[in-house]
Amino acid sequence: MTGRFSVGLTGGIGSGKTTIANMFAKFGASIIDTDVIAHQLTQPGGLAMPSIREQFGDKYLTDDGAMDRTRMRELVFADNQQKQKLENILHPLIRQETEKAASLATGAYLIFVVPLLVESASWRNKVSRILVIDCEEQTQIRRVMTRNNLSEEQVRSIMRAQASRQQRQEAADDLIFNDGDLSLISDQVRVLHEKYQSLAKSLINNHHKKV
Structure with a gap:
């Protein structure tokens, strides 16, 4: 990369x-964990949250504005189209943030x-x-x-x-x-x-x- x-x-x-x-x-x-990055993107104020709110509605957000992981997990496991929709939001952002972290990494x-x-x-x-x-x-x-x-x-x-x-x-x-x-x-x-x-x-x- x-x-x-x-x-x-x-x-x-x-x-x-x-x-x-x-x-x-x-x-x-230097460790770059894509799961940690995905969590950060879906926290309150995370980069993915405006698109998640727009695509899925407030029903899939917690009270503090994070993605409701339990509810979203149930949705995407039951419906492949919804899974694709979520991945289309998250994957480009994960890739972008992963590349940024890699460029800043100082490990061996x-x-x-x-x-x-x-x-x-x-x-x-x-x-x-x-x-x-x-x-x-x-x-x-x-x-x-x-x-x-x-x-x-x-x-x-x-x-x-x-x-x-x-x-x-x-x-x-x-x-x-x-x-x-x-x-x-x-x-x-x-x-x-x-x-x-x-x-x-x-x-x-x-x-x-x-x-």
């Missing part, structure tokens, strides 16, 4: 993407946290490598039920709308299996960080040679 070495970090809902991205941040990577390399990276052909071409956070489906279900207070069927319906575990594994250049053993994962993150740092340096050196 910026000519710099970048990693697209992805995984299914409840796989632990944020936890692992934070570990990379401690080693000095960039990590873009993109939940639906495998489902998006354009993202695959924007990053140098794809890192998939993997875990058992039952673990995903348990984590999301606890974290988001959803029923098992609600979690399963979200998972059905995402790429399968096998599709993500096939797309991965690197894979971290997250069964919850954070000390083991931390060791894997350290090894990958050193590898990514080295690849980032090589990219810079090759660029300087060409210049």
